[in-house]
Amino acid sequence: MKKKMLVLLSLVLALSAFLAACGGGKSSDDEKASQNLRLNLTTEPFSLNPGLANDSASGNVLRQTFDGLTRIGKDGEPEKAIAEDIQVSDDQKTYTFKLRDAKWTNGDAVTAEDFVYAWKWALDPKNESQYAYQLYYIKGAEAANMGKGKLDDVAVKAVDEKTLEVTLVNPTPYFTQLTAFYTYLPVNHKVAEANPDWYKDASDDYVSNGPFKMTEWSHSEKIVLEKNDTYWDKDTVKLESVEFSMINDPNTTLSMFDNDELDRAGAPFDTVPTDSMKALKDKGTLQTQAIAGTYWYKFNTEVKPLNNVNIRKALTYAIDRKSIVEQITQGGQIPAMAAVPPSMFPENEKEGYFKDNDVAAAKEALAKGLKELGYSDVSELPAITLSYNTDEAHAKIAQAVQDMWKKNLGINVKLGNEEWAVYIDKLHSGDYQIGRMAWLGDFNDAINFLELYRDKKGGNNDTNWENAEFKKLINESQKETDATKRQQLLKDAEAILMDELPIAPIYFYTDSWVQKDNLKGIVISGLGDAQLKWAYFE
Template structure:
C-alpha cells in the first residue's frame, strides 16, 4: 500500500467571531445558548443525498451527515473513516470506519456506504452527480443497463471496512470521498419512506454534527445539535436557524439589524455601506476567488432546432457584453471568457493563469453575421423575426434583472424576439433543465474538488449534469484522457483544447462570470469555514462568542 497524499485544495477559509444581538447568550465555552442565524434564497429541493445537486441542499446535507472524510481547514480530514489506504496500482481504496451512530442510535456500517454507491448508480434514482463517480468500476455500465449491481466496485468486507475499486487510477478520489452522493444511507429508512424520502426530516436519520429538527417550506429550516454525533463534545452550536429569504434587499435589512449573522455574495453598493462597520471591527469580511462559473446554457438538442446550430449559439454568446453584465447588472463577480474559473489548480499551476480564456480571441467576430449564417444553415424562415424562449429561474428581482438584460442584448444585436418564461421555483427550474424542457437559460457550476475535471466532466456526453446536452466526440476524447493522465502538462494541453471546443468552437454554453466569493459576518461569530468543496458555511466548529 502506498502512503495516502492529502491533495491540495484551494479554499477560502476564515475563523471569525460573534453574539446574536440582544439574546444575552453565554459564551461558547459554556456550551449553551448558541444559535446562529443564516439564510438561503430558496428552499432546498430535498435532503436526499442521492438526488440533489444544488448548494442549499448540499449545505444542509453536509452539516447533518458524516461521510468517510470531511473538508477541514484547507485539507481533507478523517471523519467517518479514521484512516484509508490505496493499493500500489491506485485502483483499490480501503476505508476503515470508526464506531459511530445515526441520530437514532443505530450503528453506521460499511454496508450503508455500499447501499449509497449502488443507489447513486441505479437508473431509477436519476442521481444528477453519478457521472462524477464513473471512475468507480462497473458504475457507469450499471447506470446504462450494461452490467449488474454486483459488478459495481464497492463492498463491505466487514461492518467497519469499506473497499472501493476504481476502473482507472483517480488521483483526486480522496476529494471525491467528501461528496454528498456517497454519504452513508440506511436502506431500511429509505425503503420505509419510499419516494418521499428526503422531504420529511422526521422520517430521516442523521450521522453528522446536526440534525434537521424542522423544515417549514418558504419560511425556515432549523438544525439542532446531534447529541449522538461521535464528536458532539466539540460541536458548540446548539442551533442553526436558516431562513428562506429570496430577496437580497431583505437579507441586507436583516443583516443590518443583526437578524442574520452571515450574508454572502452581495452587490457592490451594499459593500460600500458596510465599510464603516468593517473598519470599526463590527463586521468581518472575506473576499476571494471561488471556483464557480455562471453561464448561459443553450439546449443543444433544442426541439425547435435553433440552438442545435453552433453558429447561432456562438452568435448569442458573443452578443453578450460581459463587462457591462458584471459591473452594471449583477454588480459583482468578474466577466468570464472561459468555463474553468480562477481558484482551480492543474498540478502545481493555477489553470486560469496558465490558459488564455478562449472567447478573448474571438472579440472581432460579428455575432449578427454568425447568426444569419446559422439561420441559413438550418433553412429557417426569415420573413419574420425568430422567437426564442428564455427560462428564468424564479420571479425574484435579481433573476428578472438578468433575464431582461440578456433579452435586450439579443433582441438589439441579433434581431430576434426573446420571450421570458419564469419557473415557479428553483426546484421546478432545475427539473426543467435536467429534462431538457427549455431553450436557453442561465445556470452555473461550483467546483466540488480542486481539479479541472470537476468542471470538464460536466459536458461529457450523457453526463447527468450536462445542462446543455452538449455532445462532441473530440471533447469526450480529450476529457476522458485528461481524467487518467498523471502528466500535468499533458493534461493542461488536453483541457485547453477541450475548453476551446466547449465555449468557442462549438459554443455549447456561453460563460458569463467567475464568482468572487464575498462573505460578511457579524463580529461575534467564530469558527466558521467558507471554502470550495464544502458547504456554504461549515458550522461544525462554529460558535457564538459573548460580547
C-alpha cells in the same frame, strides 16, 4: 454627611442588584454568547437525500447533517471523517477505508454497508440520481447506471462492518476529495429499506451522522438543525442550533440582518442585493472571496435556432460581461470567456477563447447561422426565450443580456422565470431554449467542470450536446497519470467546448456576504461551500 453618603451608596447598590435581577444588568450567564445561528437558505432544498441532492440549497444542509468518509477541512484539503484510516493499493486503484466508531442519530452504528447501500442506490437507474455520474470512478458504476451492467458488479463492498473496499476504474488522485461530496455520503440502510420516503420530512426516520441533526422542516418556510449529541466529534461543535429561513428576496434578508433577525446574509447560503454592494463595500462590512464557480447560460442544442453553432456563437460573443460584473453583480466577479475557473486553469482569468463584447464577430457568426438555417433575415428566426429561476440578480442579468442581443444583433428575446423547483425540472427535461445555470466546483479539478458535458444524457448536461472528440479527451484524461499531459488533455477538451458553445460563460464567481462581528469559524472552501462544524459566537 458621611452617613448620608453611606445610605446613598446602599441605595445605589440595592438598585443595581434589583436591575440585574430584572434583566437590567448582566450576570455571568448573560455574558456567554448564545450559540444559536440564524441563516437564510433562499429556497426549499431539491432533496435532502444525498443520492438525489443536486443543488446548493440541498448541499448547504447536507454538509451540516452528514459526514462522509472524508470531509474538506479548514485548510481546503480532505481530512478523515467517518474513515479513521485509508489505505491505497500500489496501483492506486483500490482504497480500503477503516471506519471509526460512529453512530447515526437514532443510535445505530455507521457501517460499511451504509456506504454500499447509498452508492448503489444512487447508481440504480430507477432512482434517477442526477449526480450518479460522480460515482463512475468506481469500477462497474457507469455500466450499472446506464443499464448495461449489474449493481452487484459495482466494485464497492463491505469486507466487514467497519471495512469498506472500493476499486476504481483508473487511478484518481482526487478520490478523497470526491468522498467528501454529498453523493458519496452514507445512508442508514436499515431505515431506508424500511421506509423509502425516509428523507422527505424531519421525522424520526430522518437519521443522519453529522455535526447537526434536523429537528424541524416546515417546507418552503424553514429548517431547524440542532447539535447532534451522537456525533463522533461532538466536542468540536460549539453551535447549539442552526435555523435556516427560506426567503427568496435579498432585500428582505439584508433588512433582517440589519434588524438582528439574521446573523449572516449572503453567499453561499443566499445573496446580497446587488444594489447594496457598493454601500456595503464603502462601509467596510462586505466580505468577498473568490471561488471555483462559473455563471453561464445553457443552450438547448436540439431546438431551433439554437441547434446551429453560429447562432450560439453570435449570442455568446454579443454579451458585454464587463458591464454585467461592474454594473450589476458588483462583487468582484471576473468576466468569463472560458468554462473552467482560474483556480484550476489560471490563464482563464485574463485570456479566453473569444473576446468579450465582440459585436463584429457576433454579427459575422449571425450572418453565417442565418444562411445555414435558410433564413434571409434575422426577423425570420424562431422565437427565443431566455429563462432563469426567480432571483433579483438573475433577473437583472437576463434583462441586460436581452437588451444586448436586441441592440447588437437585432434579435428579439423573451424572458421567462419560475421558482427553483419548477425551473430545474424544466431544464432537466429539456423544456427550455436558453437557461441560466451555474456550476460551483464539487472538487478542485478541471474535469469537474468539463465532464458535465461528456454525455448527451449526462445527469447535469441539459444541453443535449455531445461531441465524440470531446468525450475521447475526457476519457483519456482519466487514464493519464502524467499531470502535465492530463492537464493538456483537459485544455484541449475545453477548447472544443468553447468552439461549439453549448454554454455561454458569463463570469467566474465570488462569494460576498455580511455577518455579525462575533460570528466566527464558518469555513468556506475554495469551492464556495460552507461548513458550520467549526462555527461559534465569540
